[in-house]
Amino acid sequence: MEIFHISAECYPVAKVGGLADVVGALPKYQNKAGHKLRVVMPCYETKFRKENDFECVHWGTLQLGNFNFPFSVLKETSDKLGFELYLMEIPELFDRKEVYGYEDDVERFMAFQIATLDWIIGREAMPDVINCHDHHTGLIPFMMQHCYKYHQLLNTPSMLTIHNGLYQGQFSFDKINYFPEFDRTHVKLLEWNHQINSLAVGVKCASAVTTVSPSYLNEINNSANGLESLFNIVRYKSRGILNGIDTEVWDPLKDKMLEKNYSIQNFEKGKQQNKETLCTLFNLDPSKPLFSFIGRLWDEKGGDLLPQASALALSENFKEINILILGSGSAQIENQLNSLLVDYKGNYNTFIGYNEELAHLIYAGADFLLMPSRVEPCGLNQMYSLRYGTIPIVRRTGGLKDTVIDFGDNGNGICHDQSSVGDICYSIQRAVSLYEDKKHLNEIRKKGMSTDHSWEKASQEYIEMYNLILNKI
Ligand code: ADP
Helix, strand or coil, X not given: CEEEEECCXXXXXXXXXXXXXXXXXXXXHHHHCCCEEEEEXXXXXXXXXXXXXXXXXXXXXXXXXXXXXXXXXXXXXXCCXXXXXXXXXXXXXXXXXXXXXXXXXXXXXXXXXXHHHHHHHHCCCCCCEEEEECHHXXXXXXXXXXXXXXXXXXXXXXXXXXXXXXXXXXXXXXXXXXXXXXXXXXXXXXXXXXXXXXXXXXXXXXXEEEECCHHHHHHCCCCCCCCXXXXXXXXXXXXXXXXXXXXXXXXXXXXXXXXXXXXXXXXXXXXXXXXXXXXXXXXXXXXXXXXXXXXXXXXXXXXXXXXXXXXXXXXXXXXXXXXXXXXXXXXXXHHHHHCCCCCCCCCEEEEECCCHHHHHHHHHHCCEEEECCCCCCCCCHHHHHHHCCCEEEEXXXXXXXXXXXXXXXXXXXXXXXXXXXXXXXXXXXXXXXXXXXXXXXXXHHHHHHCCCCEHHHHHXXXXXXXXXXXXXX
């Protein structure tokens, strides 16, 4: 089967969060299973673009309303990613460093989707399936079905995978002329709450919809930033497929970003050495339990609870613990976290920013990973930490509920129910007691390290969905 994944992110080309990790891994495993995989994404000004070789396989001019943009399609030549990578180079819109966050994001991602379809219909044969990811590619299923110029794709099924339903890519109907000419009797498909809503469009028009965990699929029927009723309506074509992790990239035995590699056979020593390096870097005491957080500092991740929870946990434990926070996001949360540096010097530190190497070292060197998320469609951090022998402390929501079971129930982590400072501190308290019982601690670490979260099974579930929608058309 020839499968196209169309996405705004893909590791290691450009990464903001979990979307990149999934689109960098899932196609690799589908390729290994004998399918032909192509990943298509915008060409940002990234390190990967500069340091790798590409050949131009197509060029043209795309039309966005009254504007014309030249574009070219660049194919990565080494094939080292385990799938074919195509970058859509649209110089005026994408030769920038950041993936998102520009005033013209609507124009950028609309142009990306149009250029991608313009190129695909010019190829010799149409793909068997197009798998779109998140709202940045949510208009593609509509355009495939209703824009006259893409009629060759009318019989190609599309699937929309939702990694985060909070972000929906809404914009005003003033921009409707950005769409290539389409049958106006279908204009209602574009509308949600008087706006064009890219995610809703994808959900309505795709042949199938998947979310990145089964629990998240259940949750969005009740809480989805205004799309709840739509998710209820399309339940018949939806499935929750739990993400896997790329066990080649995330392997404590081979990870080049660690100070010391280790496996389940010698994890105690290995983890301790990574912890010592981390503690030296951040002025912490390696004899104390180390709690970490890695992620985007927003309310959805429970980032707003971290400053108060950290201060309280450090006070309650008379500074007998360490806390290290890696992340960026809301300036207010960043400032609050940094304001604790003076009072808790020696037990607490932060790295405000994005740092892939440091994240790997933390997964290896920390004892516990905090994930107090309010919303977590799947969450990858808890799976990375399990694989590295670090015990996740999670709020039971979405994919966290599907992957972490409390050690009190013979599980692999520590769980609480509420997004509150009290619940986080109570879990930290339990973790401190567990840390003192080394035998029990190591049993739980081992359980986490031996859990299989590889993509083999999950990638097969995607193929089953593709087969289902292929047979329906
Ligand atoms: P998200 O909602 O952000 O996509 P996920 O848990 O699905 O959350 O994926 C987060 C990914 O981003 C993980 O690979 C995590 O290690 C990485 N990550 C998040 N923030 C940072 C950061 N500040 N520095 C390095 N890696 C980060």
